[in-house]
Amino acid sequence: MKSGTIKVDYLARVEGEGALYIKVKGGAVEDVRLKIFEPPRFFEAFLRGRHYSEAPDITSRICGICPVAYQMSAVHAMENAFGVKVDGQLRALRRLMYCGEWIESHSLHIFLLHAPDFLGYEDAFKMAKDHRAVVELGLRLKKAGNEIMALLGGREIHPINLRVGGFYKTPGKRELLGLAEALKRARDEALETVRWTAALDFPDFEQDYEFVALRHANEYPFNEGRIVSNKGLDISASEFDEHVIEEQAHYSNALHSTLKGRGEYLAGPMARYNLNFDKLSPLAREAAREAGLSSECRNPFRSIIVRSVEVLYACDEALRVIEEYEAPDRAAVEIVPRPGVGYGSTEAPRGLLYHRYKVDERGLIADAKIVPPTSQNQKRIETDLRRFVPYYLDLPKEQLKWRCEQAVRNYDPCISCATHFLRLEIERE
């Protein structure tokens, strides 16, 4: 296709809905727009005047896909505002809960949303008819993650047990041990998944990204750490607003994030992996190496392997937490609200999720700001498409369109977080 437009009115196999519009003129890509229409700002307004204790549960409803991430960023931001530190077994339980969310979210993306692209199927149902065992494996892995969330969160979807200061109820050692058997099996299957994804075919498409993710001195990041990049960024969550600019694109209601003076960046599994390879468990590191990944991965199509490595890590880490667990004396530390501003960033399955709250003396939310990973990646996704499409301009339009959708799915965008609706267009001129 030398000239024309590619329009995808409804991007399939991404969370939420959105559109893609690509304009090609004289064999060159002239314009790429990832369109997002409904920003989460309404949720921010919805939070104003609410009690601080409601923030985790309300924000977890922004997206049904990663509720734990929203709860975690909210509780950390509130604890930051009130000068509270949650550590010991309560902190470990939060890591365990995050393991559950990563396992279930990544497994869904790897097997049901992304794998059909690599195996040449229109959707997971058609793929399931020929690759039943693969799909069943994916569902089993996802379930292992769901089970962690169901036990710790009180229920699988929209967990209700997490609160500012800790939990409403903590499990006994025996209850956690009940998860171990399934997790050991999941760990074996995650290892199998890493090997399986490594054998897929990948286009040769390496890019020079500025990766942004949390980094912690002792662990692969979930809840804590400094926000760092491979190009020198090193800030605390409280400095996020000074370094990250949110801009309105005229065709999309979702805000595009850029680093002040540096431009677009990439958050998510590839960013975490590149910045924290040394913090993976030995098993996950070894599996990554065996899969042909070094400590650096700059091909977004290979993100499916990186996600598998993270699933393996999450199974491994969950088992470590369970083994070392001793039921804490209390389910939560005491919270005394005080007026102030609190900042929290945690690693949602799709990347850095930033929350900021201003709370008054009654503990009521005066102001809230939420920056989800998909809006941080939006500009970078467009750049990748701008560089990717020229390699495939000889393809018939329908195949080109499918390639573009596959490229978007590399980022596992959650339009529900960034907004609610996405549609794809490609225009010829």
Place this chain on the structure above:
Amino acid sequence: MSQPHFLPLIIGVGNEYRGDDAVGLIVARRLKERLADSAKVLEQSGDGAALMDAWRGADAVIIIDAVTSGAAAGAIHRFDANTRPIPNDAFRCSTHAFGVAEAIELSRALMRLPRSLVVYGIEGKNFGDGVGLSPEVEKAACEAVRQVFAETHSRPMFANPDDPFDANAKNNHLL
């Protein structure tokens, strides 16, 4: 793995904080009060894999969810998943890439569809942030409770096809 069970399973699907998207949850809650022990009632967000897990081993399942098909707000659609594919366009108000329609089609591909699976889709109007149903959808919720209640009490629906003493089993055309 769940054991096979013949108690009807009713699953309300939705998001409490997205206006009319909550209608499936609300209908399920009202049914739970009325059905007491004669059915198992669950509330779910619409995550496809969780739905597949929920209905694993169940014999007869009814799902209630909000839809946007272009019909008038409050219209009630009834889909029989065992006889034809579910129109996934209608369920696009869900934020899940793998939601109700996908779970049904994947179950069909994996030959894991319950013996009878019916979806009640209630046409929504407002899916914006916030709590509360539109008046048309509230009215439809009451009607859906009545219809699902009646359906769960129509004996042929839950007849055991393998039970030779069940006279209704061979005439089970309702689903």
